[in-house]
Amino acid sequence: MPPGTAHAAGGEVRRVGIVGGGQLGRMLTLAAHPLGLAVTVLDPDPGCPAAQVGATQIVGRLDDPAALAALSAATDVVTWEIEHIDADALVALEAGGVLVRPSPSMLAAVQDKFAQKQLLAGAGIAVAATVAFPPLGASAAPDRAAFLVSLVGRLGDPVVVKARRGGFDGRGNHVLSGGDPDALGALTATLGDDWSALYAEASVPFVAEVAVIVARDAAGATVAYPTLRTVQEGGICHTVSVPAGLDPAIDAEAQDLGRRTVALLDGPGVFAVEMFVTPDAVVVNEIAPRVHNSGHLTIEAAATSQFEQHVRAVAGLPLGPTTLRTPAAVMVNVLGRREGPAPSEGLGAALALPDTHVHLYGKTSYPQRKIGHVTALGADAAEVAARALAAREALRT
């Protein structure tokens, strides 16, 4: 029997393959162990975070066809922890009979952020206005400058120019101000001169950022987690809080948008929908077709973590409840401050804070690198947030 055919036949999934073995793969692996599911990850770095916690690792590039074939041959289902991968290769695996979850063609459709926005807008979901960049030749600098000026006229000032693919943690975004005399030069310096890779978005004057995480099982049933309040700093997720503290009508709108958005995305798994709350509306900002940084607090704060939920979904198992086990929870990312091995100093000081949970990813540190997170739980949201930040401060990274 060639690899993959057992999958299509609907056999039980007991071996999960993950493209990527970073911290998300690590936390997926930790969630898979109690269920007796074996995890294999494909990751280029030997001893990646997931391999440190009992995933079998195939060392290889995420887009290496031979490595992907080996991953699918060793497992009953293939999923991913990162969306910037070769979706076409996964589509080809699926065509060859490999069970890939969620849908790789869905992944291909949303990897291009402009196409993602078009998909959402076409379904009547509120998103920022977008404009495609024209495929101008490299010699057409005056035309390009004029186009940028026109963007401000069409989308308002400032405009956010984004890389269609591959951006994360704020990288791949450029804020274009109409008053900048060298707008073209500044844009080219940050995002390059391949205009086919870019598009423009109206900037959204938000009063809050939120995320809704939705899980879907193999039969199509979905559950959503309570709305999460997210705060970015320097483009990187800084704190995530629950409850989100929104007006109930706005919260309901966010939940509705989250579910409607995920209804557009095929396949079982966990999806995160990031949104802006403006004075007038809730607007979808971005989809992550995977477990997401905003959901880390579900490990302690929810009845079922987003990681266990994703493992259950891709393994064809029923989903668990998403209810909170605590009045309030706050997660803060732990970022590297210096070059060097993973932090250890300060762990005792962080854990001395009550009901404060430290997650280190086994990654070497460099400035601004996400090397862990802390989740604090408690009754009073402000006190919980202060405690989470104090724990992060205590960890000498």
Add this chain to the structure above:
Amino acid sequence: MPPGTAHAAGGEVRRVGIVGGGQLGRMLTLAAHPLGLAVTVLDPDPGCPAAQVGATQIVGRLDDPAALAALSAATDVVTWEIEHIDADALVALEAGGVLVRPSPSMLAAVQDKFAQKQLLAGAGIAVAATVAFPPLGASAAPDRAAFLVSLVGRLGDPVVVKARRGGFDGRGNHVLSGGDPDALGALTATLGDDWSALYAEASVPFVAEVAVIVARDAAGATVAYPTLRTVQEGGICHTVSVPAGLDPAIDAEAQDLGRRTVALLDGPGVFAVEMFVTPDAVVVNEIAPRVHNSGHLTIEAAATSQFEQHVRAVAGLPLGPTTLRTPAAVMVNVLGRREGPAPSEGLGAALALPDTHVHLYGKTSYPQRKIGHVTALGADAAEVAARALAAREALRT
């Protein structure tokens, strides 16, 4: 620098060594990963449950001096998941400068259940009355039979004869009835004829069995979990429930006994104190100087699991809170029903039950072997118990 000297110098503990790599070692390993602590286990079975989830394994007998030396050389602290090990070897390691937690001389003292009972009774802690067996020669059968008759006179009918060492899950116990015409033959058949290995206890007419789990940090501070109600079946822990549903005065007595008992046991770590509740009093039955089956529900039900607590304690880190995150939780053990690999069928049916958490240990199955557990959480204790049992029933083991 010889192995071990860094420990005594008070260096930070980042590598934890565990004697034994079964399910307790597995759950300790899973608790250590988020804290960035590396685990090495010593276990004779290659691919033991802990090794499957990312512990480094040294394959060897638990009492092999060379293997224990290798374990201590590879780690910053040595602890155990099972108490039936060579305590003297651990005492020797400690004498050689290895950090061993909790205290190996404490372990040596409580491994002999008769000595354990003497220790407790000497401290004024209520225990069943005990009688040491006289070291009679093999030829003294009439004397032996007469001694057994005298036991019933001194301790009441029936008497429980126990192996001083090594018994667990009901093995090593023999109920001696005064009316049995062949009491000596029956006793010899189950526990052998080495009377120096035996002692006798009065049987305790209990109305409930409970356990209190206490953790102590390296500075000597202790925290106790809420009292757990345990139900044994065939000598094996069957269900564990919290809250225990005791009269508040009895619950307070159990908590007090738990703390006083653990105060007699040296060293940082988690300890379980099993007790009988009789119509008149609470009586300590047995000490487990380690994480314990009765505490498995703390993984989901408490702010800090017993496993994380033990890891924190032996690593010199502060303890976490022991408060419950749920109104009620019930754990049931999943026992093997047949010979064969670990179960997989029925996992979906078990997980279809809401807020019901399955833990499989990666062990091959045989009848009555503990191969996993299920913990259910919820608002109504009776409904939660029924759900936990239904999940166990669904798992085809």
